[in-house]
Amino acid sequence: MKTARETFNPASYALSHLKNxxxxxxxxxxILSVTIAFLLLVGSIYIGITMEVxxxxxxxLWNAPGSIDMFEEFQIDEGLPEEVQNTMLNWLFFTSFLIxxxxxxxxxxxxxxxxxxxxxxxxxxxxxxxxxxxxxxVFLIEGAFIGILSWIxxxxxxxxxxxxxxxxLIKEGQKGLFFVxxxxxxxxxxxxxxxxxxxxxxxxxxxxxxxxxxAAVDLLRVE
Amino acid sequence: MSEGPFIDAVNLRKSYKVGGNRVKALDGFSIxxxxxxxxxxxxxxxxxxxxxxxxxxxxxxxxSGTVMVGNIDVGKLNERQRALFRKKNxxxxxxxxxxxxxxxxxxxxxxxxxxESGRSGGRAEELLERVGxxxxxxxxxxxxxxxxxxxxxxxxxxxxxxKIILADEPTGxxxxxxxxxxxxxxxxxxxxxxxxxxxxxDRLVAGRxxxxxxxxxxxxxxxKRPPGQGTIHLKSGGx
Numbered sequence: 019m020k021t022a023r024e025t026f027n028p029a030s031y032a033l034s035h036l037k038n039x040x041x042x043x044x045x046x047x048x049i050l051s052v053t054i055a056f057l058l059l060v061g062s063i064y065i066g067i068t069m070e071v072x073x074x075x076x077x078x079l080w081n082a083p084g085s086i087d088m089f090e091e092f093q094i095d096e097g098l099p100e101e102v103q104n105t106m107l108n109w110l111f112f113t114s115f116l117i118x119x120x121x122x123x124x125x126x127x128x129x130x131x132x133x134x135x136x137x138x139x140x141x142x143x144x145x146x147x148x149x150x151x152x153x154x155x156v157f158l159i160e161g162a163f164i165g166i167l168s169w170i171x172x173x174x175x176x177x178x179x180x181x182x183x184x185x186x187l188i189k190e191g192q193k194g195l196f197f198v199x200x201x202x203x204x205x206x207x208x209x210x211x212x213x214x215x216x217x218x219x220x221x222x223x224x225x226x227x228x229x230x231x232x233a234a235v236d237l238l239r240v241e
Numbered sequence: 242m243s244e245g246p247f248i249d250a251v252n253l254r255k256s257y258k259v260g261g262n263r264v265k266a267l268d269g270f271s272i273x274x275x276x277x278x279x280x281x282x283x284x285x286x287x288x289x290x291x292x293x294x295x296x297x298x299x300x301x302x303x304x305s306g307t308v309m310v311g312n313i314d315v316g317k318l319n320e321r322q323r324a325l326f327r328k329k330n331x332x333x334x335x336x337x338x339x340x341x342x343x344x345x346x347x348x349x350x351x352x353x354x355x356x357e358s359g360r361s362g363g364r365a366e367e368l369l370e371r372v373g374x375x376x377x378x379x380x381x382x383x384x385x386x387x388x389x390x391x392x393x394x395x396x397x398x399x400x401x402x403x404k405i406i407l408a409d410e411p412t413g414x415x416x417x418x419x420x421x422x423x424x425x426x427x428x429x430x431x432x433x434x435x436x437x438x439x440x441x442x443d444r445l446v447a448g449r450x451x452x453x454x455x456x457x458x459x460x461x462x463x464x465k466r467p468p469g470q471g472t473i474h475l476k477s478g479g480x
Contacts, residue, residue, distance in 0.1 A: 026351040026362065031344070038343035142339045145300055146353040146397065147328025149321045156355075235301045238339070 032160035039132075046128050047168045053121040054172035054214050055179060059198075060114045061206045062180045066197035067103050106197075122221045129161070129225035140230060141237030150230045154223070157230070161222030165215035172210070177202055245309075246273035247436055248297060248405070253306035255292050255459075266292040267303065268459035274438070274452070276404070279431040281450035282440040289459040290440035294407045297438065298331045299323040310405065328353060332398025336410035338390040340382040340397075346389075347378040350396045368396035372426065388419030395426065406430060406437045412446055424449050 036043040133140075143153045184200030229237070255267040266289045274280055282290045295301035297308055299315045300323075308315040310330065318326055327333075340349045350365040369378050372392035382390055391411060398406060408427070412420035420443065428449050431437050439446055447453055455462040 026348055027355050030348070031352070031355055034348065035343045138339070139341055142341060143352070144324065145298075145327065145333045145335075145339070147324055147331075147401070148356075149324035151321070152324070152356060233301070235295050238300070238335075 028156045028159050029163075031156055032163055035160060036163060042128060042132060043164065043167075046125055046164050047171055049124050050121055050164065050168035050214065050218065051171035051175060053117055053217075054169055054210055055176035056117055057114055057213065058172060058176035058202060058206065058210055059180055059183070060110050061210065062199040062202065063110060063197055064107065065203065065206065066199040067106060118217065122217060125161075125164075125218060125221040126225045129157075129222050133157070133226050133229045137229060137232075137237050137240040140232075141234050141240065144234035145238060154226060154230050157222055157226045158219050161218040162215050165218035166211070168218070169211045169214040172214070173202070173207070247276035247278075247311060248272070248274040248438075249307075249309040250293075250297060251307050253293070253296060253303045253308070255289075255296065255301070255303050265459050267296070267306075270306075270456070270459055270461060272454060272461065274436060276436055277431070277434045278452055279427070279437045279450045280439070280452040280454060281447035282438060282454050282456055283442070283447055284456035284462070288456045290456055291409050292459075293456070294333075294409050294438060294440055298333060298405070298407045299326045300333075328401055330403050330405055332401070332403040332406045334391070334394050334398050334406065334408035334411045336413040338382070338387075338394045338414075340390055340393055342382055345379050345381055346374060346385065346393045346396075349382070349393055350400055352397065353400050365396070365400060368399050369393070372396050373422075386419075387415040388423070391415055391419070391423060392426075395423070399430070404434075404436055406435050408437065408439045408441075410441055410443075411439060412441065412443045417445070420445060 140153055180198060180202065181200050184198040187198060251271050253267045253270045256263045256265045270289065270293060282293065284290055292301065296303050299318065302316055313326060315326065341352065344352065346369060347362060347365055350368060351362060369375055372395055374389060374392055377385060377389060385393065412423055424446050427437060439450060441447055
């Protein structure tokens with residue numbers, strides 16, 4: 019006897035659907051995890067850049083516990099000049115924004131196709147007594163699962179990427195360019211997890227809202 | 242409990258737009274049923290059977306007319322109230338079973354209860370046992386035959402112990418042997434006090450119902466018991 023059958027809930031519903039559509043789930047997770055890995059890198063660069071500029075450690079914008087004092091660790095005497103720093107940050111934010119938009123768009127599309135295929139299923143859920151809000155909740159949970167999974171994969175991608183990039187820059191002695199924070203501080207990890215879930219649930223919501231709110235009889239009529 | 246009939250639909254009208262035309266699915270249909278009645282709705286496809294079931298079950302709303310179930314005016318409920326009404330009072334059974342393909346038989350039966358925390362699968366197991374699928378609980382719908390799928394759907398419709406079972410061509414897609422078993426099951430459920438409306442072409446199904454209504458072009462054509470003027474009042478004889 020499986021214990022799963024004793025605790026059937028929206029989460030197990032979402033999981034069994036993801037499991038039964040492995041290709042789609044893996045595609046979404048991969049796309050999102052690359053995005054999150056990139057955002058982690060941007061975050062680490064942001065921390066690296068803003069860390070010690072202008073002098074004292076107290077002025078850090080992001081004084082994460084996982085951060086290290088790069089100036090001490092790698093004997094860097096000065097941070098980036100402010101104009102360079104600002105330009106870099108602007109570009110980083112702009113790129114992150116673009117990449118996030120692309121991710122939202124891709125997930126939105128994938129979800130929209132998935133929802134189109136699942137119209138009948140939505141109709142069934144409505145027929146057995148769920149309001150459109152409850153059906154939406156099931157879909158959002160599914161989206162959140164993808165967000166969490168992608169975040170986990172992103173940490174696997176992102177951490178080595180960041181550490182290796184930092185190591186490379188150290189080896190090359192490019193101290194002036196040294197701005198990659200060679201660790202992922204806890205705060206950054208948490209922010210990226212929340213971001214990943216938000217990104218997924220928002221695109222899921224946008225993709226599903228039209229269909230979920232359709233009349234149940236129309237949904238049931240779909241072949 | 243209110244005094245009058247359990248299900249009281251009066252002068253229902255419903256039309257759909259198909260292409261450029263308006264098609265009348267129900268054209269002044271009325272029916273009253275007592276609690277515990279088993280009614281067969283017969284009529285050609287497109288005669289309005291499914292529409293009627295959907296309106297009584299709160300899945301669809303009529304353009305005009307009223308539906309009272311117990312003392313609930315179904316037409317006056319909002320979307321969320323209607324969902325709750327369906328969950329608590331109505332079990333739907335469809336011709337094409339309408340199971341969720343990615344879930345096992347057991348999970349399909351449990352779907353209507355997934356938001357209720359702390360419910361055990363005990364009742365679902367009992368129901369699957371009752372429909373003879375105890376050893377098929379962990380099978381996905383695609384691994385089950387038509388008859389087995391319909392039995393899973395019946396178990397699902399019973400999970401919340403509804404007062405009303407609405408079945409739309411329940412034997413339309415299964416072989417006659419299985420259909421017989423399913424009809425006996427319906428009879429059993431009816432004997433336990435469920436009010437049942439079965440839309441069907443199948444004489445076997447209709448033959449077991451105490452009340453029969455023929456519907457044509459969205460209107461009552463005739464009933465097994467003589468209708469009153471305009472409205473058909475089909476009271477069961479009482480045992």
